[in-house]
Amino acid sequence: MALPQPYDPxxxxxxxxxxxxxxxxxxTLFVSGLPDDVKAREIHNLFRRRPGFDSCQxxxxxxxxxxxxxxxxxxxxxxxxxxxxxxxVKFDPQTGSTLHIELARSNSTxxxxxxxGPYVVIDRRTKTAADAHxxxxxxxxxxxxxxxxxxxPGSGNxxxxxxxxxxxxxxxxxxxVPAENEQTDKTVNGAQPCSTLFIANLGPNCTExxxxxxxxxxxxxxxxxxxxxxxxxxxxADYEEIEQATEAMNALQDSTLPSSDRGGMHLEYAxxxxxxx
DNA sequence: AGCACA
Numbered sequence: 059m060a061l062p063q064p065y066d067p068x069x070x071x072x073x074x075x076x077x078x079x080x081x082x083x084x085x086t087l088f089v090s091g092l093p094d095d096v097k098a099r100e101i102h103n104l105f106r107r108r109p110g111f112d113s114c115q116x117x118x119x120x121x122x123x124x125x126x127x128x129x130x131x132x133x134x135x136x137x138x139x140x141x142x143x144x145x146x147v148k149f150d151p152q153t154g155s156t157l158h159i160e161l162a163r164s165n166s167t168x169x170x171x172x173x174x175g176p177y178v179v180i181d182r183r184t185k186t187a188a189d190a191h192x193x194x195x196x197x198x199x200x201x202x203x204x205x206x207x208x209x210x211p212g213s214g215n216x217x218x219x220x221x222x223x224x225x226x227x228x229x230x231x232x233x234x235v236p237a238e239n240e241q242t243d244k245t246v247n248g249a250q251p252c253s254t255l256f257i258a259n260l261g262p263n264c265t266e267x268x269x270x271x272x273x274x275x276x277x278x279x280x281x282x283x284x285x286x287x288x289x290x291x292x293x294x295a296d297y298e299e300i301e302q303a304t305e306a307m308n309a310l311q312d313s314t315l316p317s318s319d320r321g322g323m324h325l326e327y328a329x330x331x332x333x334x335x
Numbered sequence: 336a337g338c339a340c341a
Binding site for chain 1: 336337338339
């Protein structure tokens, strides 16, 4: 509600060249307040339903038992929306721990390849907090630390509880250096968010009605157009808001229509918004 | 991978 972007109904949507994803702000959230036995799957399930969610990663900081996570979204507004809806949420009813979510220092835009999972784990737990004199900048992402006792998570070895929770209650942002997977920020998937969606990989006898029934289940749906460019049809679906298009896209991605003779349909942001009907 | 309508 408090988005700093004024909405002007007469304002023409900016063309893709002006997509300001590289100066618009951060698309990644920094999550702290997590219990030390949190699983990456839990983080993924926490964020996956949020509109515009892209990917997440869990990081064992190596500082005490504290674990942090990063969640990346397709754009700044969806990250902000997720932040507001999940910040302060009680994550573990047993301990009463609540989530602390803030914008990350920098984006971690990573593509998830089909081979790799939808979330990533970074383990730095090989050092105890007594080893305070680490050169944190030289240390890359590689788990080539054979310094002390290398503990692998998931091997049932969690008795490294030498440090009590007398640390700070909340993790400061001062150790949020996600430099290990940080790229120069690029547009997610090469596509600028748009409130119109481009839909491909439709079957040859996909009808406008069939597609419309599916697309109109999601809020903000405006209208649909189908073009059969030579062979296979493609479609354009217009939504009221980018966030609503994003939600429909994420929900319907790779889903298979009854008329389809191939894989699930493929949705992307269209390159330009549909003209007013 | 395939992006139209004005």
